[in-house]
Amino acid sequence: MGQAGGGFGRRGMVAGAAGLVASLLVSGDATGAAGAGPDGGGEQGHGRRHGRGDGKPPRGRVRAEEFRGMWVATVTNRDWPSRPGLSAADQRAELTALLDRAVERRLNTVILQVRPTADALWPSPYEPWAQCLTGVQGKDPGWDPLGTAVTEAHRRGLLLHAWFNPYRVATHADPARLAADHPARRNPDWVVTYGGKLYYDPGLPQVRRFVQDAMLDAVRRYDIDAVHFDDYFYPYPVAGEAFDDDAAYEAHGGGFPDRAAWRRDNIDLLIRETAQRVKAVKPDVAFGVSPFGIWRNATTDPLGSDTRGLQTYDALHADTRKWVKQAWIDYVVPQLYWHIGFGAADYATLVPWWSDVVRGTGVHLYVGEALYRAGDPAAPAAWQDPAELSRHLALAAGHDGVLGHAFFGARDVVADRIGAMARVVADHYPTPVRPPGW
Numbered sequence: 001m002g003q004a005g006g007g008f009g010r011r012g013m014v015a016g017a018a019g020l021v022a023s024l025l026v027s028g029d030a031t032g033a034a035g036a037g038p039d040g041g042g043e044q045g046h047g048r049r050h051g052r053g054d055g056k057p058p059r060g061r062v063r064a065e066e067f068r069g070m071w072v073a074t075v076t077n078r079d080w081p082s083r084p085g086l087s088a089a090d091q092r093a094e095l096t097a098l099l100d101r102a103v104e105r106r107l108n109t110v111i112l113q114v115r116p117t118a119d120a121l122w123p124s125p126y127e128p129w130a131q132c133l134t135g136v137q138g139k140d141p142g143w144d145p146l147g148t149a150v151t152e153a154h155r156r157g158l159l160l161h162a163w164f165n166p167y168r169v170a171t172h173a174d175p176a177r178l179a180a181d182h183p184a185r186r187n188p189d190w191v192v193t194y195g196g197k198l199y200y201d202p203g204l205p206q207v208r209r210f211v212q213d214a215m216l217d218a219v220r221r222y223d224i225d226a227v228h229f230d231d232y233f234y235p236y237p238v239a240g241e242a243f244d245d246d247a248a249y250e251a252h253g254g255g256f257p258d259r260a261a262w263r264r265d266n267i268d269l270l271i272r273e274t275a276q277r278v279k280a281v282k283p284d285v286a287f288g289v290s291p292f293g294i295w296r297n298a299t300t301d302p303l304g305s306d307t308r309g310l311q312t313y314d315a316l317h318a319d320t321r322k323w324v325k326q327a328w329i330d331y332v333v334p335q336l337y338w339h340i341g342f343g344a345a346d347y348a349t350l351v352p353w354w355s356d357v358v359r360g361t362g363v364h365l366y367v368g369e370a371l372y373r374a375g376d377p378a379a380p381a382a383w384q385d386p387a388e389l390s391r392h393l394a395l396a397a398g399h400d401g402v403l404g405h406a407f408f409g410a411r412d413v414v415a416d417r418i419g420a421m422a423r424v425v426a427d428h429y430p431t432p433v434r435p436p437g438w
Contacts, residue, residue: 065436067366067404068429069109069333070102070413071163071290074132075116076171079410084135088142091133095145096152098410103156105413105421106429110153111228111290111406114146114218115164117171118184118200118211122146122221126214128179138179150222159435161226161288164215166270167207168232169198183210192245195238202234202266202317203248212274219281226286227278231335233267233318236310263317275328290333290368290406291320293350295357305353308344324363332363333406337370339382340391347392355401364403364436367396371407375418386419390427397428403436 073079080098081091102110114121119130119137122145128138133145146162153160169184170177173193178184184191184198190207192199200207219227234243249259256262275287292312296304300311303321312318323329334354338345351367358365369389373379382388396402407413413421 063403064433065403066433067109067331067364067406067435068105068107068433069111069161069366069404069406070098070105070107070410071111071406071408072098072113072410073116073408074113074121074130075165077132081132084132091141091145092143092148095149098414099149099152099156099158101410101414102158105425106432107407107413108157108433108435109159109161109225109406110149110410111161111163112146112149113163113165113230115215116168117165118169118182118214119179120146120214120218121149122218124214124217126183126210126217128182138181146218146222146224150224154223157432159225161228161286162218162222162224163228163230164218165230165232166211166215167200167202167234169200171197173198189247192243194235194243195241197235199235199243201245201248202270203245203252203263205252208266208270208273212270212277215274216277216281219278219285224285226288226330227274229271229274229289231290231292231312231316231318233270233316234263235316237315260314260317264313264319267316267318268322271323272326272328286330288331288333288364289320289323289329290335291318292316293334293336293338293368294345295319295321306349307346321357324357324361327361327363329363331366332358333366333368335368335370335408336392337368337373337408339380339388340395341382342380348395351396351402352399355399358401365401366404366406367392367402369405369407371412371421372409374412374420384418386423389420390423393424393428 071079074081077083081094086094099110115127116130116132118127120127121130121133123129129140131137133139133141150160169191173196175185175188175191175198184200190200190204192201200211202208215227218224249262253259253262256265271289278285278287292310294305294307294309294311296311296313297307297309298304299308300314304311312320320332320334324332332354334350336347336350338347340347354365354367369392371389373383374386374389376383393405396405407421416422
């Protein structure tokens with residue numbers, strides 16, 4: 001872990017050819033964001049413009065190796081399956097159609113959400129079958145989605161990154177709606193209700209161990225190429241509510257200056273221990289995180305970015321910069337879900353900031369791109385321009401630390417509402433390439 005090149009070097013595959021549920025709360029002059037999935041909000045504000053042009057890369061900047069990823073969200077059936085209760089044959093057909101579309105778009109990696117709400121898209125001995133498959137949590141769908149996804153992705157020359165959400169238990173607040181044998185029902189002291197949802201308490205060591213065990217089962221069983229975490233650690237703040245971890249803090253918070261420092265340590269332990277355990281099981285499996293795009297604002301911390309948004313260090317207790325600097329992770333995919341020129345969180349500001357963070361660490365930087373915003377009538381004017389995303393890639397090509405991009409999400413890659421993805425492919429993906437280091 002953390003070796004030169006970001007700890008990769010597993011496959012010599014040539015590519016045959018991404019919410020992330022992130023609510024961005026921007027402080028200051030705008031409230032913006034970018035919820036890529038069912039919990040998201042809307043971005044406001046425009047600001048100055050940077051890097052305008054046709055979106056094509058500078059001459060000679062086409063890379064021989066490049067990460068080209070697509071997230072496939074299963075929570076609330078966001079990307080796949082299209083609805084719960086489809087037959088096994090129909091679910092499989094939809095999945096392979098998404099893989100085929102990734103190949104057509106000259107992508108090389110699919111990031112499949114396999115543990116959306118403390119349930120599983122494989123026959124797990126730890127957790128029930130995922131509700132998104134049959135509509136009934138715990139009901140056997142009659143096939144093995146993760147096993148099939150790995151086989152079919154590799155058959156097409158695609159890497160398969162298994163995407164896990166560590167602590168979310170349910171997008172509702174009723175434990176009685178969980179499967180009867182759900183670990184959260186067997187261990188109610190593990191669960192915190194917050195913002196109308198259920199979460200495992202990250203402050204309990206037994207919870208941290210359990211979620212690692214549950215995820216590592218998939219690493220042992222399947223030939224996955226990476227373990228992938230999204231941006232949810234402690235939950236996004238809900239106005240007027242406190243996350244009730246008093247008992248855990250009383251039991252385990254001694255020796256820390258305050259609760260925030262203890263919470264950050266809990267998430268640090270999750271990341272460091274998961275990395276170590278993944279490498280102990282399969283050293284060639286990568287470990288990556290796709291965090292919210294702002295670590296801290298420079299007005300709070302001189303090491304932060306020139307932004308005015310929610311700070312993942314303070315709000316989610318996720319010290320994402322530290323994980324990169326310590327090389328606990330192999331790759332980072334910050335969700336830079338804002339347009340070029342957005343005043344509170346400018347894409348053109350955050351790309352160089354993250355490129356500087358990874359410099360000299362061996363950690364790969366891939367940029368998370370908000371394809372789902374392109375053509376969204378609720379998004380600002382910049383997102384109505386089919387060339388906006390192409391300009392993102394052209395801008396990022398000027399920073400050597402950026403080794404590729406991931407697009408949220410799969411249904412938007414398929415629908416391509418205003419042709420933004422087609423423009424990216426035409427301008428930047430003339431031929432298939434393999435991911436960096438594979």
